[in-house]
Amino acid sequence: xxxxxxxxxxxxxxxxxxxxxxxxxxxxxxxxxxxxxxxxxxxxxxxxxxxxxxxxxxxxxxxxxxxxxxxxxxxxxxxxxxxxxxxxxxxxxxxxxxxxxxxxxxxxxxxxxxxxxxxxxxxxxxxxxxxxxxxxxxxxxxxxxxxxxxxxxxxxxxxxxxxxxxxxxxxxxxxxxxxxxx
Numbered sequence: 001x002x003x004x005x006x007x008x009x010x011x012x013x014x015x016x017x018x019x020x021x022x023x024x025x026x027x028x029x030x031x032x033x034x035x036x037x038x039x040x041x042x043x044x045x046x047x048x049x050x051x052x053x054x055x056x057x058x059x060x061x062x063x064x065x066x067x068x069x070x071x072x073x074x075x076x077x078x079x080x081x082x083x084x085x086x087x088x089x090x091x092x093x094x095x096x097x098x099x100x101x102x103x104x105x106x107x108x109x110x111x112x113x114x115x116x117x118x119x120x121x122x123x124x125x126x127x128x129x130x131x132x133x134x135x136x137x138x139x140x141x142x143x144x145x146x147x148x149x150x151x152x153x154x155x156x157x158x159x160x161x162x163x164x165x166x167x168x169x170x171x172x173x174x175x176x177x178x179x180x181x182x
Contacts (some may be wrong), residue, residue: 009044013037061178064122068175071115075168078108082143085157105160112167119174126181130170139165 016037020030083100119126139162144150153161174181 084151123182
């Protein structure tokens with residue numbers, strides 16, 4: 001309820017109460033005034049209740065968004081540390097690089113499970129939107145790390161990367177429209 005409506009309601013309630021207490025009216029007029037007083041009081045109370053519910057829902061959505069923001073940051077960090085599988089052909093450290101790739105894939109899997117678990121605790125609709133992979137082929141297969149040179153992806157690393165980027169986009173959409181999902 002806006003500030004102006006609150007003031008108007010208080011003024012109306014005060015005027016009606018003052019008139020009810022005076023001897024200016026007959027019984028029928030008092031009955032009508034009492035009806036108006038009850039109606040205005042009802043509208044004020046309903047407005048306050050709606051405002052409280054809306055504020056409570058917004059606080060709940062803000063808490064969910066805050067938690068999802070942390071998960072989004074974790075996912076973006078995983079995207080930023082994508083291992084370069086191209087180094088397998090050029091390095092003597094093939095086993096070490098394969099291990100880095102497997103650790104990275106496992107970290108993505110843990111992140112995905114944690115995100116699904118959190119979303120499932122609030123909404124099955126949000127889980128469905130998050131796990132939906134519509135067009136992962138549209139995701140660029142070039143990785144642009146914060147440090148170093150860009151490199152292309154191939155094989156299972158590319159699939160994991162494309163799925164990660166698509167699900168990060170899905171999570172971003174959920175965070176932008178929380179009222180739709182929660």
